[in-house]
Amino acid sequence: MTKFNSDAISVENLEKRFGRFVAVDRITFSVKKGEIFGFLGSNGSGKSTTIRMLCGILTPTAGRGTVAGCDIETEPEKIKQSIGYMSQKFSLYEELSPYENIRFYLGVYNVPSEEWQERMEWVLQLARLEDVQHRLTRDLPPGWRQRLALGCALLHRPEILFLDEPTSGVDPITRRHFWEFIGKLAAEGMTVFVTTHYMDEANNCERIVMIDEGKIVASGSPAEIVAATVPNQSGADLNDAFITLMSGRDD
Numbered sequence: 001m002t003k004f005n006s007d008a009i010s011v012e013n014l015e016k017r018f019g020r021f022v023a024v025d026r027i028t029f030s031v032k033k034g035e036i037f038g039f040l041g042s043n044g045s046g047k048s049t050t051i052r053m054l055c056g057i058l059t060p061t062a063g064r065g066t067v068a069g070c071d072i073e074t075e076p077e078k079i080k081q082s083i084g085y086m087s088q089k090f091s092l093y094e095e096l097s098p099y100e101n102i103r104f105y106l107g108v109y110n111v112p113s114e115e116w117q118e119r120m121e122w123v124l125q126l127a128r129l130e131d132v133q134h135r136l137t138r139d140l141p142p143g144w145r146q147r148l149a150l151g152c153a154l155l156h157r158p159e160i161l162f163l164d165e166p167t168s169g170v171d172p173i174t175r176r177h178f179w180e181f182i183g184k185l186a187a188e189g190m191t192v193f194v195t196t197h198y199m200d201e202a203n204n205c206e207r208i209v210m211i212d213e214g215k216i217v218a219s220g221s222p223a224e225i226v227a228a229t230v231p232n233q234s235g236a237d238l239n240d241a242f243i244t245l246m247s248g249r250d251d
Contacts, residue, residue, distance in 0.1 A: 006033075007030040007031060007032055007033065007066075008031050008032060008033045008034075008035070008067070008068065008159065008160055008191035009030060009031035009037075009054060009065070009066070009067050009068075009160065009191070009193065010029075010030040010031070010065060010066050011027065011028060011029060011030070011054070011063065011064070011065035011066075011072075012028045012063055012064050012065065013026045013027075013028055013062065013063040013064070014026065014027050014028070014050070014053065014060055014062075014063035014064070014065055015027075015060060015061045015062040015063050016046075016049050016050075016053060016058060016060055016061050017061045022214050023046050023049040023214055024046045024049050024050050024053070024060075024214045025046075025213070025214035025215045026062070026063060026215075027046075027050070027063075027209075027211065027214070027215065027216050028216075029209050029216065029219060031191060031193060031207075032191070032207075033189070033191055034186055034187075034189045034190065034191055035186065035191055035192070035206050035207065036182065036183070036186045036192045036194065036204060036205050036206050037191070037192065037193050037194070037205060037206065037207055037208070037209075038194055038195070038196065038202045038205030038207070038208040038209070039051070039193060039194070039195050039208075039209055039211070040195065040196070040197075040202060040208060040209070040210045040211070040242065041195075041210060041211040041212055041246070042212065042246045045211045045212050045213060045214070045246075046211050046213070046214040046215075047195050047211060048164070050211070051162060051164060051193075051195070053065070053072055054067050054072060054079075054162070054193070055067075055079065055080065055083060055085055055162060056072060056075075056076025056077065056079040056080050057076070059073055059076075060072065060073060067079045067082070067083065067160065068082035068083065068159045068160055069082075070082065081109075081110075081156070082158060082159050082160065083158050083159070083160045083161070083162060084153035084154055084155075084156070084158035084160070084161045084162065085153060085161075085162045085164075086149050086150055086153045086161070086162070086163050086164065086166055087164050088164045088165035088166075088168055088195075091149065092137060092145070092148060092149055092152060093137065094136070094137045094138035095136065095137075095138065096136070096137055097133060097134045097135060097136060097137060098124065098127070098129045098132065098133045098134075098135070098137060098140075098148050099120070099124075099133040099134055101137060101148060101152060102119075102120055102123050102124070102148075102151070102152060102155065103116070103120070105152045105155050106119060106120070106155055109155050109156035110156075111155060111156055119155055123151035123152070123154065123155060124151075126147075126151050126154070126181075127144075127147040127148050127150070127151040128147065129144065129147065129148060129151075132144070142169050142170050143170040143171060143174035146166065146167070146170055146174070146178070147174075147178075150163075150166070150178075150181075154185075158190070159190070159191065160190070160191040160192075160193060161185065161190055161191070161192050161193070162193045162194075163182075163192065163193070163194040163195070164194075164195050165195055165196060165197065166178065166194065166196070167179075167196070167198065167201065168197075175198070175201065179201060179204050182194070182204070183204070199237065199238040199239040199242055202222060202238055203222050203238055205222065206221065207219070207220060207221055208220065208221070208222060208225060210225070210242065210245055210246075212245060212246055217245050218241070218245055222238050225238065225241050226238055226240070226241045229241035229244050229245055230244055
C-alpha cells in the first residue's frame with residue numbers, strides 16, 4: 001500500500017468485525033508527529049480494538065492505515081519495533097526487580113547489548129527508581145510501578161508511544177508528574193497516543209477523537225469539542241461534552 005501521508009498515524013475507513021458485531025465502524029483520523037493525541041470513549045466503545053489494530057496485534061476487516069510509516073495490515077512486526085505500549089493493566093513481572101524487568105525488556109526490544117548500560121541507567125533515573133532497583137516490583141507503590149512500566153516502554157526510544165489509561169489507580173500528584181513528563185517527550189518529538197477516563201488529563205491533549213459504538217462522534221481540540229457539543233451551557237467543560245456525547249451508553 002502506498003503510504004498516503006506523512007502523519008505519525010493515519011487511518012482511513014478502518015473497520016473491525018467479529019462475526020456480525022461491528023467493533024470499529026469505518027473510522028478515519030490522523031495523528032501528527034510530535035502530537036499528544038487523546039482517544040476517548042466509554043467502555044465497549046471500540047477504543048481497545050482500535051489500539052490493537054494500530055499496534056499490529058489485530059488485522060483490520062476493512063480500511064487501511066499506517067503507523068510510523070508502516071502498513072498496519074502488511075507490516076505489523078515493523079510497527080512493533082517503532083512503538084512503545086503501556087497497557088492499562090500492569091504488564092511487567094512483579095516477581096522480578098525493576099533492574100531485572102528492564103534487562104528483560106532490553107532483550108525483547110532487541111536493543112544492542114553495547115547500549116544496555118546506558119539505557120538501564122537512563123530508565124532508572126527517568127523512573128526515579130535508582131534506590132529501589134533491586135527490590136521486588138510487587139513491593140513498590142502503584143505509582144512507582146507505573147513509572148517503571150513507562151520506562152520499559154521507552155527503552156528502545158520509540159517514535160510513537162501508546163498509553164492506555166496510564167494513570168489509572170495512582171494519586172493526583174503522581175498523575176501530575178506523569179503528564180509533565182509526557183509533555184517533555186512530545187516536546188522532544190515523540191508522538192503520544194493516549195486513552196484516559198480523566199477529563200482533566202484529556203485537556204493536556206492537543207487534539208482528541210471521541211468514539212462511541214465504534215463510530216467517531218467528535219474530533220478537534222478540547223475547546224473545540226466543548227464549544228460544538230455544549231454551546232449554550234455556561235462554564236461547560238470537557239467532562240460535560242463527554243457525558244453529552246456518550247449519553248445512552250453504560251460506563
